[in-house]
Amino acid sequence: NAGVTQTPKFQVLKTGQSMTLQCAQDMNHEYMSWYRQDPGMGLRLIHYSVGAGITDQGEVPNGYNVSRSTTEDFPLRLLSAAPSQTSVYFCASSYPTARGYTFGSGTRLTVV
Amino acid sequence: RKEVEQDPGPFNVPEGATVAFNCTYSNSASQSFFWYRQDCRKEPKLLMSVYSSGNEDGRFTAQLNRASQYISLLIRDSKLSDSATYLCVVNREYGNKLVFGAGTILRVKS
Numbered sequence: 001n002a003g004v005t006q007t008p009k010f011q012v013l014k015t016g017q018s019m020t021l022q023c024a025q026d027m028n029h030e031y032m033s034w035y036r037q038d039p040g041m042g043l044r045l046i047h048y049s050v051g052a053g054i055t056d057q058g059e060v061p062n063g064y065n066v067s068r069s070t071t072e073d074f075p076l077r078l079l080s081a082a083p084s085q086t087s088v089y090f091c092a093s094s095y096p097t098a099r100g101y102t103f104g105s106g107t108r109l110t111v112v
Numbered sequence: 113r114k115e116v117e118q119d120p121g122p123f124n125v126p127e128g129a130t131v132a133f134n135c136t137y138s139n140s141a142s143q144s145f146f147w148y149r150q151d152c153r154k155e156p157k158l159l160m161s162v163y164s165s166g167n168e169d170g171r172f173t174a175q176l177n178r179a180s181q182y183i184s185l186l187i188r189d190s191k192l193s194d195s196a197t198y199l200c201v202v203n204r205e206y207g208n209k210l211v212f213g214a215g216t217i218l219r220v221k222s
Contacts, residue, residue: 031208042116042199042214043156050208058209090155094208100146100201101210103155 002026006091006104013081013111021076021107023091031094032074033058033101034066036087043090049074050096081111115139115211118200122217129190133216135183135200142202142211145176147185150197150215159185159198190220 007022025032033048045058047066055066063085065077074093078085088108092101118135125131137145145162160167162174162183173186183200200213 033208033210035210035212040120040214042114042212043210045209045211048209092210096208100148100158100161101208103157105155 004091004093004102004104006107008107010108015081015083015111017081019078021089023074023104024072025093026072027093028071029093030096033092034076035090035092037090038087083111086111113138116200116202116213118213118216120214120216122219124219124221125190127190127192127220127222130188131190131218133185133198135213137181137202140181142204144203145183146201147174148199148201150199156199192220192222194218195220
């Protein structure tokens, strides 16, 4: 049972490049979310999904797109990378009950 | 004002000490509450849920006061392995949208 798997673990991008952060879970969780973590600010919600085909914006969605074509996968796309998107990105999944989320190990992204 | 506020610390305590962390939240519609633990350069991991009746898991006790919008975590008999950042987390009503505090750093020293 792998839990939540994120790839890549590290990435360096040049300003203006695009890329997709991958997230997959094998726990049949309906809810999935993307967070970014910056020093002193805690984790902030980027986008979330309550099931396949359903996504919505979180607190800091600008510059990011998501889609949820299957229950297992929830990729995050950076459209045109900016230095302000340098951060650690966490994907998380959960059942639709108040049990809390399981997090992936994160992707450390640097935009130069 | 942040929706979830925590004292950032660090709390430096000796092994065996009892330490308490506090957290306040501003959204009275928040439905559920958690403490997560995050080790350096790792992902957050669920430590325990928090209920109004109070709940205990070994050396850890969590308490919720809805009237004051206040959450606490008590760690007894601190171990070196308890050194981490402790994140106070509340869950908004729809979509399981977690809101995180910035975290409290705990350092347990021998």
